Amino acid sequence: MRSMSPAEILALVLRAALMLAAMACVAGPWLFSLNDLSLLTEFFTLLTLALMWNLLAGYADIISVGQHAFVGIGAYAFYGLTVLAKVDPWMAIAGAMAITFLLAIPAMAVIFRLRMAYLAVGTWVVAEVFLLVAGKLPGFGGGSGVSLPIPIVKAFGGSLSGRTQTIYFMSLVLAVAAFLATWALLRSRIGLGLTAMRDNEEAAGSAGVNLRRVRILSFLWTAPFLGLAGVLVTLQKLRIAPAASFSIMDWTIFIIFIVVIGGIGSLEGPIIGTIVFFLLRENLSGYGAWYPIILGAVSIAVILTEPRGLWGLWRRFNTLEVIPVSHRIGAPVDDKTIEP
């Protein structure tokens, strides 16, 4: 048996820490207060959004400034199904995911007609259209929105603590599912193509990666996750409103900062970014408009100095991945071989 290098040991320790953190989260309701559970729910929701944005921007080369559209669609679809169509609340969650997916198809068809640099602003226009339409829909409270009726809220738990725990577990499952699904996608044949695209798009194309198909698949892949995040946001805030459900600040701008600061094009990056984001938010929220200004300045500095974010900084000193996505060539190398 070969001995391990310090870097490998460190990676193992970090993996163990990640596992422990995951286990602590599963035992969450017995460990944390209700306030902490709400905060963690928000954490997992934002983490999911960050994972999805990163999958598109970091791998599939789709820079979306319209991610909030699908969060809002999920929220509105959930309201429409439960309140207006009287569907069972749990079934409505699946329905909201399906509707988000279905609406992503025409959105994709329009957006993908745009050339690269224009695509970003194109997604924003599409999101703007969805927001304005949501404010016009009959039965959804118009521009000022509407609260969820109490019976629907109670379907997720009769008491406040029961409900908080249910929603907490849903957000945990969502984040874990988003994480595992993205990980599995990146490890798959499609993921190999995505990783190749991340590193060099032209080379990937000439090596036989069907760029267009991979892009379309990735874009549609994220939609149901974003829709489900929208449902969870609605269950936490207990109301829908165009400006809040389709909030570009909360569901797109902050998410972009999270991924950029944490490290774009890696699975570790969004996790680090979300942790940093929450630490900054809890400490800087009293500073009003200075808080987004600081986030904006930090992310500009990150792009100019280390485009792969905090995780990229780490990888400069240690090339091991904590979450293995890369494929290794050939047999495991003997530790006596000289590392480059």
Added chain:
Amino acid sequence: MLVTILNLVVQGVLTGGLYALFAIGLSISFGVMRFINIAHGDLIVLASFLLMTFANAFGLNPFVAAVMMLPAAFIFGYGLQRVLLQRIVGKNVLPVILVTFGLAIIIQNGLLEIYGPDTRKLSGGAIEVASINLGGLIDIGVYPLAIFLTAVATLAFLDFFFHRSAIGARIRAVTDDPQAAALIGLSPARIYSFAMGIVMVTIVIAACCMSVWSNFDPAIGPSRLLTAFEAVAMGGLGSLWGTLAGGIMLGVAQNFGAQFDAAWQTLAQHLLFLVVLALRPQGLFSKG
């Protein structure tokens, strides 16, 4: 009925002049530097607030103040490109979008912190209410007409500048092939900075026209960006006059939508853009 429709079209066309002014700078930055500046709309709003402060401080008419601001705007644009944007130009799209995006958020929230969320408007004097009556059918506001003519004059000047002047030829050379241009002794960094200086000049012109015409507040930058973007994309990449055509179409669509309500005003604009895009992704007057 016919008069109403004619009226809507004419007012829409004049509004299109303002939208063309929003779009010219974006068209240049895409045509020359090949990047899309997400902060474009917020720079227009920033210029409006600075114009307000400058005009108030010296008791100047906003039009005079704007003309006096033009040299400073050019220097600011030159510096912005030289110090910040030049570091990311020519790489792939992602860094450009992320940096200008960060810039947009900084400008928006900086304005909010300094000026507060209130809406403002500058007073242009008697010209604002003057109008010309055409054949007893339509009243045309003198001020919207003046803005439209300003847009046409700006476009004509830039057209002349890019295609007839020596520096215009240099800019086009760098645009076509930065490496080859560098070989014959042109500095892409300097040329790009010069072009960004021109972009900032058009931004101040647009800001002046906008801030006398309508209310503004720190949050309206993104919608100005979207309007400018749609005008550029509909007109066609690299087509200066296309921005005017795009702006006019958006203005007319907005005017018809506004017959229902404010949400429809914006919705009609975006829907027209998406329809045009679906039919002609390269824009209506694309050269490429």
